[in-house]
Amino acid sequence: MINKLIRKIQETGAPIVVGLDPMLNYVPEHIQKKAFAEFGETLEGAAEAIWQFNKEIVDKTCDLIPAVKPQIAMYEQFGIEGLKAYKKTVDYCKSKDLVVIGDIKRGDIGSTSAAYAAGHLGHVKVGSHTYAGFDEDFATVNPYLGSDGVKPFIDVCKEEKKGLFILVKTSNPSSGEFQDQLIDGKPLYELVGEKVAEWGADHMGDGYSYIGAVVGATYPEQGEKLRKVMPKSFILVPGYGAQGGQGKDLVHFFNEDGLGAIVNSSRGIIAAYKQEAYAKFGPENFADASRAAVEAMIADIRGALEAAK
Amino acid sequence: MINKLIRKIQETGAPIVVGLDPMLNYVPEHIQKKAFAEFGETLEGAAEAIWQFNKEIVDKTCDLIPAVKPQIAMYEQFGIEGLKAYKKTVDYCKSKDLVVIGDIKRGDIGSTSAAYAAGHLGHVKVGSHTYAGFDEDFATVNPYLGSDGVKPFIDVCKEEKKGLFILVKTSNPSSGEFQDQLIDGKPLYELVGEKVAEWGADHMGDGYSYIGAVVGATYPEQGEKLRKVMPKSFILVPGYGAQGGQGKDLVHFFNEDGLGAIVNSSRGIIAAYKQEAYAKFGPENFADASRAAVEAMIADIRGALEAAK
Numbered sequence: 098m099i100n101k102l103i104r105k106i107q108e109t110g111a112p113i114v115v116g117l118d119p120m121l122n123y124v125p126e127h128i129q130k131k132a133f134a135e136f137g138e139t140l141e142g143a144a145e146a147i148w149q150f151n152k153e154i155v156d157k158t159c160d161l162i163p164a165v166k167p168q169i170a171m172y173e174q175f176g177i178e179g180l181k182a183y184k185k186t187v188d189y190c191k192s193k194d195l196v197v198i199g200d201i202k203r204g205d206i207g208s209t210s211a212a213y214a215a216g217h218l219g220h221v222k223v224g225s226h227t228y229a230g231f232d233e234d235f236a237t238v239n240p241y242l243g244s245d246g247v248k249p250f251i252d253v254c255k256e257e258k259k260g261l262f263i264l265v266k267t268s269n270p271s272s273g274e275f276q277d278q279l280i281d282g283k284p285l286y287e288l289v290g291e292k293v294a295e296w297g298a299d300h301m302g303d304g305y306s307y308i309g310a311v312v313g314a315t316y317p318e319q320g321e322k323l324r325k326v327m328p329k330s331f332i333l334v335p336g337y338g339a340q341g342g343q344g345k346d347l348v349h350f351f352n353e354d355g356l357g358a359i360v361n362s363s364r365g366i367i368a369a370y371k372q373e374a375y376a377k378f379g380p381e382n383f384a385d386a387s388r389a390a391v392e393a394m395i396a397d398i399r400g401a402l403e404a405a406k
Numbered sequence: 407m408i409n410k411l412i413r414k415i416q417e418t419g420a421p422i423v424v425g426l427d428p429m430l431n432y433v434p435e436h437i438q439k440k441a442f443a444e445f446g447e448t449l450e451g452a453a454e455a456i457w458q459f460n461k462e463i464v465d466k467t468c469d470l471i472p473a474v475k476p477q478i479a480m481y482e483q484f485g486i487e488g489l490k491a492y493k494k495t496v497d498y499c500k501s502k503d504l505v506v507i508g509d510i511k512r513g514d515i516g517s518t519s520a521a522y523a524a525g526h527l528g529h530v531k532v533g534s535h536t537y538a539g540f541d542e543d544f545a546t547v548n549p550y551l552g553s554d555g556v557k558p559f560i561d562v563c564k565e566e567k568k569g570l571f572i573l574v575k576t577s578n579p580s581s582g583e584f585q586d587q588l589i590d591g592k593p594l595y596e597l598v599g600e601k602v603a604e605w606g607a608d609h610m611g612d613g614y615s616y617i618g619a620v621v622g623a624t625y626p627e628q629g630e631k632l633r634k635v636m637p638k639s640f641i642l643v644p645g646y647g648a649q650g651g652q653g654k655d656l657v658h659f660f661n662e663d664g665l666g667a668i669v670n671s672s673r674g675i676i677a678a679y680k681q682e683a684y685a686k687f688g689p690e691n692f693a694d695a696s697r698a699a700v701e702a703m704i705a706d707i708r709g710a711l712e713a714a715k
Contacts, residue, residue: 120517121532129533138533170518174525175532176539177493181486204548205511206578208429209479216483223430223484224438224447230485239513241550242576243583267551269515274552274601275594280587285594289584 098234098259099302099309099331102196103356105163111395112356114198114333115158115387116363117186118168119147123368125380128153140175144182147172150383151186154367155193157384158391164196166333166361187233198333199233202264206245214253235260237311237333240289247296251308255300260307260331263296265289265323268313268336286312286319290326297330305357306330312350314342314360321349324357332358338365338394344401351402360398366390407543407568408611408618408640411505412665414472420704421660423507423642424467424696425672426495427477428456432677434689437462449484453491456481459692460495463676464502466693467700473505475642475670496542507642508542511573515554523562544569546620546642549598556605560617564609569616569640572605574598574632577622577645595621595628599635606639614666615639621659623651623669630658633666641667647674647703653710660711669707675699 106112121129121143129146136142155165167190172183190197203213215221216230238250238261250261266276266286276286290310297306306329312320314336324332332350336342337360350358369375369390370383378386415421430438430452438455445451464474476499481492499506512522524530525539547559547570559570575585575595585595599619606615615638621629623645633641641659645651646669659667678684678699679692687695 170521174521212479212483223452243580245578245580269554271552271554278589
């Protein structure tokens with residue numbers, strides 16, 4: 098799957114991923130109205146609204162991008178109905194040949210991590226049959242519990258040729274509270290980065306590992322350092338756009354081959370029509386605004402990578 | 407909710423929680439057969455089997471115990487159908503007046519943590535209506551992302567009078583890989599414990615905080631230390647029984663008031679009928695074996711607490 102991700106990045110020339118993190122207040126009123134007319138102002142109605150919203154954005158952007166990253170929390174808040182919309186979104190994106198990164202940030206120990214891994218990346222056995230639960234291509238994983246927590250995910254990834262992005266240095270302001278703490282002069286995130294490189298060496302694709310890392314765009318210096326600590330790991334970079342990151346901050350997240358990073362934008366793309374720059378599209382054409390925002394993001398990052406050559 | 411948990415611990419004299427972490431191979435054949443006859447060897451069939459299994463254990467133990475801790479991963483592995491069984495289990499346990507600790511180990515940043523918190527402990531707004539998604543009483547949370555990640559959960563807990571157990575020192579063998587790393591001579595778990603105490607001071611019940619911690623029974627020395635670092639935080643203690651912890655190891659997780667800790671056992675209770683000690687019950691009476699195992703666990707912990715007085 099890392100090989101497919103790289104191939105699609107090369108085909109589209111776009112090392113970006115669209116974060117499908119729909120808040121209900123991002124969804125234009127005409128879509129909410131239609132969904133509520135059909136299902137009422139219920140959890141089912143909310144789920145229908147975010148699914149229709151996603152679908153239109155995917156339809157209007159899928160030829161430009163290699164991947165999407167649905168954030169499961171935004172669906173889980175609507176309970177079972179929300180998770181059905183998550184699953185529909187995963188399946189629909191896969192039908193459009195997009196790589197799906199499930200932003201699930203799961204992490205537990207032993208058989209419990211194995212259960213998460215089976216549910217999201219693998220299969221479960223029921224009697225003599227085998228089923229896939231959510232079936233994303235990649236998943237994000239929290240490393241706080243150590244190797245016991247991560248290895249069961251890697252085992253499933255090996256079987257299924259799927260991959261992980263492990264939280265190393267997150268994009269939020271207080272990420273340093275624990276992640277930046279110095280251990281023998283070295284920050285914790287670097288120690289986690291070293292582990293990612295070690296785990297990743299055990300599950301390599303053609304040029305890069307199936308086991309990647311999450312490093313926030315808001316921490317470009319740390320990104321540059323971590324790029325060297327984990328040379329064969331793809332870095333998933335959140336925090337572009339709405340959280341403050343820009344193309345020029347991202348150059349050092351990439352390797353000299355122009356690969357090695359994939360930059361996420363969520364709100365900046367899916368709620369683009371709410372920004373002044375794209376207001377001309379209007380809520381009715383929200384997905385055209387998303388397309389324009391994708392094009393601008395690709396140009397920004399390509400420009401920054403060119404300028405750095 | 408922390409007050410209710412304490413009241414129920416005092417009423418039952420049992421500072422324990424039963425972990426409802428059903429693997430399909432724990433479910434006796436007669437229950438699997440019945441579920442598969444009705445729904446086929448499908449995800450729905452598997453979900454029905456684990457739900458019926460849970461229900462019988464809850465019916466046979468609910469008068470002895472204050473709380474249950476369903477592990478969501480074990481349901482999530484069966485996709486949407488599994489999560490429906492999770493929700494049914496949560497609701498059923500609440501109808502039996504048990505405190506429900508959702509072992510979800512979620513954690514993200516800002517609006518994403520807020521979405522998880524709304525979905526599991528709070529409410530979401532849909533149009534002019536308000537709904538609860540999963541509606542557990544407590545949830546476990548991963549602290550790796552720092553205060554930004556935890557505070558949105560605490561905000562929801564304040565509104566809803568619900569609580570958290572934050573991962574501090576987990577029970578698994580490799581938990582030390584990151585958690586034991588020394589920062590200015592102090593292990594990371596202690597730093598996290600200090601934060602738990604700080605966060606908890608901001609949301610107090612009558613005697614204890616709504617914000618507790620997870621510390622594994624397999625690390626009694628660390629438990630003793632952390633008990634002092636977080637004097638007002640309840641400690642949820644996994645790792646008893648199947649993972650190796652015993653009553654005598656647990657004494658120092660408690661305060662002198664006999665409170666402050668609640669010990670979880672999952673496999674040791676729910677799959678008790680598979681152990682030699684309870685084999686006499688047979689698979690047909692698996693829930694009676696669970697009841698006997700609960701009684702033995704309570705006696706072990708009570709005895710250890712008495713002996714330590």
